[in-house]
Amino acid sequence: xxxxxxxxxRGEMGADLVPIAGGTDIVVVLNRTTTGPKHFxxxxxxxxxxxxxxxxxxxxxxGGATFSQLGRLPVRALADAAMTVGGPAIxxxxxxxxxxxxxxxxxxxxVALLAVDAEVELTHASRxxxxxxxxxxFTGFRQSALLSDxxxxxxxxxxxxxxxxxxxxxxxxxxxxxVCCAIGVSPAGGVRIAFGCVAPTVVRAKRAEAIIEKDDWxxxxxxxxxxAAMQDVxxxxxxxxxxxxxxAMCGVLARRLLRQLREESSQDPTGSHAR
Amino acid sequence: MSRPDxxxxxxxxxxxxxxAADVNVESDETLLTTLRDRLxxxxxxxxxxxxECGSCTVIVDGQAVNSCLVLSAQMQGCRxxxxxxxxxxxxxxxxQEKFLASGAAQCGYCTPGLIMAAKVLLExxxxxxxxxxxxxxxxxxxxxxxxxxxxxxxxxAAEEWQ
Numbered sequence: 001x002x003x004x005x006x007x008x009x010r011g012e013m014g015a016d017l018v019p020i021a022g023g024t025d026i027v028v029v030l031n032r033t034t035t036g037p038k039h040f041x042x043x044x045x046x047x048x049x050x051x052x053x054x055x056x057x058x059x060x061x062x063g064g065a066t067f068s069q070l071g072r073l074p075v076r077a078l079a080d081a082a083m084t085v086g087g088p089a090i091x092x093x094x095x096x097x098x099x100x101x102x103x104x105x106x107x108x109x110x111v112a113l114l115a116v117d118a119e120v121e122l123t124h125a126s127r128x129x130x131x132x133x134x135x136x137x138f139t140g141f142r143q144s145a146l147l148s149d150x151x152x153x154x155x156x157x158x159x160x161x162x163x164x165x166x167x168x169x170x171x172x173x174x175x176x177x178x179v180c181c182a183i184g185v186s187p188a189g190g191v192r193i194a195f196g197c198v199a200p201t202v203v204r205a206k207r208a209e210a211i212i213e214k215d216d217w218x219x220x221x222x223x224x225x226x227x228a229a230m231q232d233v234x235x236x237x238x239x240x241x242x243x244x245x246x247x248a249m250c251g252v253l254a255r256r257l258l259r260q261l262r263e264e265s266s267q268d269p270t271g272s273h274a275r
Numbered sequence: 276m277s278r279p280d281x282x283x284x285x286x287x288x289x290x291x292x293x294x295a296a297d298v299n300v301e302s303d304e305t306l307l308t309t310l311r312d313r314l315x316x317x318x319x320x321x322x323x324x325x326x327e328c329g330s331c332t333v334i335v336d337g338q339a340v341n342s343c344l345v346l347s348a349q350m351q352g353c354r355x356x357x358x359x360x361x362x363x364x365x366x367x368x369x370x371q372e373k374f375l376a377s378g379a380a381q382c383g384y385c386t387p388g389l390i391m392a393a394k395v396l397l398e399x400x401x402x403x404x405x406x407x408x409x410x411x412x413x414x415x416x417x418x419x420x421x422x423x424x425x426x427x428x429x430x431x432a433a434e435e436w437q
Binding site: 020022023024027028030031032036037038039040042044045068083086087088089090092093172173174 | 341
């Protein structure tokens with residue numbers, strides 16, 4: 001099947017067919033309940049859907065790119081995030097479009113994309129393609145801008161940002177985030193600080209970002225940003241961690257990753273983002 | 276199309292352990308169910324059914340896959356390998372031999388998944404570093420052995436890997 005055919009089928013059938021690629025989110029639901037979806041649009045055999053392409057300064061990741069593929073990308077936050085997801089059997093199947101489609105606040109790939117101002121390509125068979133800034137893509141808890149007759153065809157992200165990633169989980173493998181953080185720094189000095197599991201969607205800590213962008217990367221600015229990050233998030237208590245622990249960890253992770261990026265920058269003033 | 280609340284029958288044609296398989300499945304059926312309940316290949320075990328434990332690991336087109344998390348209808352034209360395909364008659368696969376020799380199984384429930392994950396690891400990289408070994412095996416959990424004998428078995432198989 002090619003993408004045009006997949007888009008036509010999606011356009012005609014809409015929500016009657018659930019798009020499926022790796023299945024690592026959807027089939028978990030099927031295994032737990034008898035009321036899950038019964039009919040699917042399989043995207044795993046769509047030609048070219050998993051292609052990764054670099055055009056000048058931009059990566060275009062086909063929606064079907066798996067976490068195993070992302071783990072080899074020279075975009076550190078995304079690659080590191082990808083490698084902290086599941087084990088190899090999960091990473092071989094789970095895709096970036098699936099991570100975006102589920103739109104969970106614990107979507108590790110989504111956090112990494114939020115930290116580099118990625119753009120999501122949503123495509124309809126006849127209306128064509130619209131490109132949504134990642135920040136506008138997530139509209140609520142497990143809700144997104146994706147319409148029921150569109151497919152997530154690709155994600156675009158800049159190749160020249162410096163990035164860092166850290167995930168706190170309960171163990172080293174098959175690990176679901178308790179809190180995770182990605183930070184991106186653009187060549188012009190823009191800063192994006194993104195968190196997972198501390199709000200209904202993946203979120204940016206904008207006051208923290210503004211402090212670093214406005215002041216500098218001094219110890220005092222980083223400390224102020226870490227404090228601000230804790231106020232920028234709205235975590236809840238759940239079975240994995242308490243709200244107060246999550247809030248505290250947002251400060252810790254912001255401080256740790258900002259310092260790491262500052263040190264790497266001083267060691268490599270050309271701003272190479274290479275892993 | 277049938278009613279939206281009932282699955283659609285689907286004719287799956289793929290290869291299982293080198294043999295052509297042609298089997299009717301339902302549109303919401305997992306590969307784990309098809310292997311065990313339709314093809315009688317009960318060596319593959321289901322446990323957590325959410326991708327946490329790895330006991331259902333099989334190999335699809337050379338890659339480790341959780342058979343509880345893929346739909347059989349997605350396997351059209353694919354090459355599926357399960358634990359039943361490893362031994363050649365009475366001659367065990369090197370991984371099976373080494374698991375036996377190392378005492379790497381106690382209850383044995385996780386063993387088929389561990390062996391399939393190890394097979395992919397060694398096929399892709401017969402001489403893995405510690406980190407590569409860890410990344411290759413991190414999706415499989417054993418609750419009995421403490422892993423030492425399992426790692427020993429896989430390392431021993433790696434030494435004789437053809």
